[in-house]
Amino acid sequence: MPESATIRRPWWMRLLRNPWAWIVLAMILLSVGLLYAQYLQLHADVEVERDGRKGVIPGITMRSFTLAAHYAWPTAAVWSLVFIWLDRFRTQHMAMWFTAFAWGAAVATSISLVVNTWMAGMLSVQGGYDPSGGAGPAIYSAPFVEETCKVTVLFLFAVFMRNRLTSMLQTVSLAGLSAIGFAFVENIIYYARADNYARITVQAGDPTQAVRQLVLLRGVLTSFGHPLFTSMAGIGLAIGLRSRSRLVRILAPVTGFLGAVIGHMAFNGISSVVPSKDLKVYWFVALGIVASLVIFLIVRLLREGSMVRNRLADYVVMGWLEPRDPTVVGSLARRWWITVVATSHGFATWWATLAFLRTATELAYLRDAVTRGTADATQDREVALVDRLRDLRPVAITESKGARPVAPHLPGWWPWRRGRAGRMPAFAPPGPGSRPAVSWVPPRP
Known part of the structure; x- marks a missing residue:
């Protein structure tokens, strides 16, 4: 077997090797135990004493x-x-x-x-x-x-x-x-x-x-x-x-x-x-603060998209990415659309598209950290991310222009598909002098 070939382990083995699987399991067990302890504390009757008189709070x-x-x-x-x-x-x-x-x-x-x-x-x-x-x-x-x-x-x-x-x-x-x-x-x-x-x-x-x-x-x-x-x-x-x-x-x-x-x-x-009747003024003040935070985060969201486009453009100049990659990855609307299109192509395409977007975005943030001076010695990581994008590109949907969802592939036992197949015209070989419907590219020498 060539050295470059990698063996893909079964999903359960990859799950056992994933540290997040154990973190999630630990959080589930910890959460169940702590919430049950809270229930026992709040469910128990409590004896109280006030003015020399004892009582029980259910x-x-x-x-x-x-x-x-x-x-x-x-x-x-x-x-x-x-x-x-x-x-x-x-x-x-x-x-x-x-x-x-x-x-x-x-x-x-x-x-x-x-x-x-x-x-x-x-x-x-x-x-x-x-x-x-x-x-x-x-x-x-x-x-x-x-x-x-x-x-x-x-x-x-x-x-x-x-x-x-x-x-x-x-x-x-x-x-x-x-x-x-x-x-x-x-x-x-x-x-x-x-x-x-x-x-x-x-x-x-x-x-x-x-x-x-x-x-x-x-x-x-x-x-x-x-x-x-x-x-x-x-x-x-x-x-x-x-x-x-x-x-x-x-x-x-x-x-x-x-x-x-x-x-x-x-x-x-x-x-x-503050009395309840006077809280309305303070509530509107709080809503103003919330609205200011929402506007601030929306502006940050737009600036993040601009940053992603600018940083990925550096790799386009170096010839590592396609010219349209910064435009697609840096736009929320285009990201959403290619994800929808990838969903219609099946689970493998959808998963590869999500991985492509996440990897490209990580590459943009890594480049941003380098330009800010908060990260160094990132060459190996950059190469690994670019290689990952190159591997995902043939499977993922990476271009939003002209991308259209496809009809779902229905199983053979689906009634609508059987009826539709029965109405399809039978195949007839082309007659003399007729041209084939599809032209095939000749094989490479």
């Missing part, structure tokens, strides 16, 4: 948790799709998205639940079994604890996978997914508490109405809170990773984290202190 029932999850998942799904869509150029794979979401949903909430309760006890907050529900911990301790827990997964990615975090859109996407996971579990806890309290307290009124009011407040009107705060830390981390200055590499992530904490602190403080 734990949250599984019925309340089930109802709360039913109301909480739409918010998490919508925001998750938004942040996944934001990561359009150097798209991360599903394992990183899942890890960020699971970290926020299980690890961050579990640590925050323990630390916030402990901090509330240290602050001697009165008010029953859940001392973390007071205004003091919500303003002074919870923002630091929760933002630290949510952002930790970003810094772990930056430490162990620095070469993959090269775009602000990536860090904001991962930060948003971690925040959405945190908000998802937190909303379940809040909705379940409201439902459970309304069911055991006659004065609370209709349990369904109480939960729906809370869903409108937390799941709709203020659902941008956690993603907004943690995105600030993601922006600071991206600035630090792409800077040559050692001082900026330290100060930018710290500044982003402090911005997240201060924003979270202001949000909790206003919600806890």
Whole structure:
């Protein structure tokens, strides 16, 4: 066998050798264990004593948790799709998205639940079994604890996978997914508490109405809170990773984290202190901040496309890429179209097209790092990426101009195909003097 020939291992062997498979498995097991521990803590009855009288606060029932999850998942799904869509150029794979979401949903909430309760006890907050529900911990301790827990997964990615975090859109996407996971579990806890309290307290009124009011407040009107705060830390981390200055590499992530904490602190403080009838003005101010962040990220998205085109143009000049590659890879509309066309050609073509776009984008970001002076000795990596593009080109859809989807290939047992085949005219050999329908290129000598 020639030395250049490679043996392609079976899919299960490649899966076992992939470290992300084990990371995802570990995150699943860890998430299940931590969420079950939270359930046991919140489900257990708690003995309390007030004014010398002892009593028992019933734990949250599984019925309340089930109802709360039913109301909480739409918010998490919508925001998750938004942040996944934001990561359009150097798209991360599903394992990183899942890890960020699971970290926020299980690890961050579990640590925050323990630390916030402990901090509330240290602050001697009165008010029953859940001392973390007071205004003091919500303003002074919870923002630091929760933002630290949510952002930790970003810094772990930056430490162990620095070469993959090269775009602000990536860090904001991962930060948003971690925040959405945190908000998802937190909303379940809040909705379940409201439902459970309304069911055991006659004065609370209709349990369904109480939960729906809370869903409108937390799941709709203020659902941008956690993603907004943690995105600030993601922006600071991206600035630090792409800077040559050692001082900026330290100060930018710290500044982003402090911005997240201060924003979270202001949000909790206003919600806890300001009367409900006066919150509308602050809500519109918060919407203005969210709109500013959205505009900023859209501008960054357009600039990322321009950067990809400019950096890939360097390889066109060197003769390593085709002239149309920068135009296709640097345009979101063209990337989307060739992906749709590749889908109609089958799984192999679709997968090769995605790999081609991801590899070309990685090559552009690698070139950008070289021009910024944040990476050196990249020749071997550049050659490997160019060779990878050359191998994918015959299989992938790499040109958007003139690309059209093809009709699906139906199996032989499909009724419509059998009927269509029965109506096709029979083949008849060409008569004398007639020209063949297809002309074949003669073989090379």
